[in-house]
Amino acid sequence: MAIQSFNPPQRTLMGPGPSDVSQRVLAALARPTIGHLDPAFIGMMDEVKQLLQYAFQTSNSNTMAISAPGSAGMEACFVNLITPEDTVVVCRNGVFGARMIENVNRIGAKLVIVDSPWGRAVDPQLLEDALHKNPQANFVAFVHAETSTGARSDAKTLCEIAKRHQCLTIVDAVTSLGGNELRVDDWGIDAVYSGSQKCLSCVPGISPVSFSEQASEVISNRTLPVQSWFLDQSLVMGYWSGTGKRAYHHTAPVNSLYALHESLLMLQQEGLENSWARHQKQHDALANGLTKLGLEFIVPESERLPQLNSVYIPKGIDDAKVRQFLLQEYNLEIGAGLGQFAGQAWRIGLMGFTARSENVALCLAALESAFTKFK
Numbered sequence: 575m576a577i578q579s580f581n582p583p584q585r586t587l588m589g590p591g592p593s594d595v596s597q598r599v600l601a602a603l604a605r606p607t608i609g610h611l612d613p614a615f616i617g618m619m620d621e622v623k624q625l626l627q628y629a630f631q632t633s634n635s636n637t638m639a640i641s642a643p644g645s646a647g648m649e650a651c652f653v654n655l656i657t658p659e660d661t662v663v664v665c666r667n668g669v670f671g672a673r674m675i676e677n678v679n680r681i682g683a684k685l686v687i688v689d690s691p692w693g694r695a696v697d698p699q700l701l702e703d704a705l706h707k708n709p710q711a712n713f714v715a716f717v718h719a720e721t722s723t724g725a726r727s728d729a730k731t732l733c734e735i736a737k738r739h740q741c742l743t744i745v746d747a748v749t750s751l752g753g754n755e756l757r758v759d760d761w762g763i764d765a766v767y768s769g770s771q772k773c774l775s776c777v778p779g780i781s782p783v784s785f786s787e788q789a790s791e792v793i794s795n796r797t798l799p800v801q802s803w804f805l806d807q808s809l810v811m812g813y814w815s816g817t818g819k820r821a822y823h824h825t826a827p828v829n830s831l832y833a834l835h836e837s838l839l840m841l842q843q844e845g846l847e848n849s850w851a852r853h854q855k856q857h858d859a860l861a862n863g864l865t866k867l868g869l870e871f872i873v874p875e876s877e878r879l880p881q882l883n884s885v886y887i888p889k890g891i892d893d894a895k896v897r898q899f900l901l902q903e904y905n906l907e908i909g910a911g912l913g914q915f916a917g918q919a920w921r922i923g924l925m926g927f928t929a930r931s932e933n934v935a936l937c938l939a940a941l942e943s944a945f946t947k948f949k
């Protein structure tokens with residue numbers, strides 16, 4: 575049979591990302607492609623940068639969108655800042671902290687791991703203790719919003735501790751940006767990365783990043799070249815900044831950046847605090863309904879992410895069957911458990927455009943009918 579055009583089914587995306595993309599963002603994506611060095615495009619890139627500075631709450635001039643997914647943003651932060659001479663403390667409380675460790679190991683830097691239980695925030699006291707024991711440490715890295723478990727760590731306190739020990743901070747804000755409070759400058763975050771497809775509700779494949787002045791200095795003072803040519807910030811910045819002519823580095827994903835521009839504009843128009851409050855409000859409604867259905871949250875209430883709700887799968891309920899039923903009968907995607915929670919938990923996302931009352935109602939109704947069917 576001849577291959578036909580691909581028309582995806584209409585889903586409601588309540589997993590760990592991608593989240594639902596609004597018609598407004600999809601319409602931006604479909605606008606005519608122009609040259610990536612066209613002055614009109616460069617003007618738009620400058621606006622993306624401004625909008626990102628707002629979303630991150632930073633005045634860092636070294637703020638941009640990397641042309642690759644969140645994992646590339648993570649890698650960019652690590653390979654640009656860290657050399658084999660450095661000692662990096664990585665706080666691990668889920669899958670993404672473990673990936674930070676992988677990055678440090680591949681660079682060949684000295685590594686100190688601070689483990690907190692999965693499903694809990696990073697314990698600040700454990701970081702404090704590790705920094706006392708390892709006075710040579712010069713970087714601290716942690717995940718603000720651990721999407722594998724739904725735990726929110728206290729980024730402000732962790733950064734304060736790191737700063738008291740003269741460490742630069744690297745923070746994963748892939749799931750937190752736009753969904754819960756994040757203040758890059760006020761909290762002393764030196765390098766931060768995010769993703770387009772979580773609470774920004776843009777198409778996947780772009781990673782916003784921002785580097786403080788101190789972090790930018792570390793990068794420009796490097797003598798050892800960054801091992802990745804593509805992610806080398808000293809080269810990428812020539813493409814993303816400066817007045818006048820931009821140097822060609824790679825071809826930006828032109829239309830995806832239109833989409834990012836639109837989704838960031840929507841965030842600015844809504845207001846960052848309002849967006850955080852909307853996520854919290856929808857989370858409260860969902861949590862209330864899930865509890866009524868007899869589901870138990872993994873994360874204690876004070877450490878929960880509003881945008882990622884992880885609950886234990888009830889005893890006697892078949893994980894795969896339920897998720898397949900939701901997809902087939904309700905066009906609803908929820909997330910499976912990851913890592914230590916594989917097969918034991920569901921991860922229900924309320925990210926960005928997905929965080930609306932109608933989706934909360936849909937999800938609760940769909941789960942209730944699944945439980946009736948598969949009991």
Ligand SMILES: *Cc1c(COP(=O)(O)O)cnc(C)c1O
Binds near residue numbers: 645648717746749
């Ligand atoms: C999704 C996610 C990533 C990876 O982003 P990709 O776009 O899938 O590469 C990294 N960290 C966290 C916390 C995430 O949720």
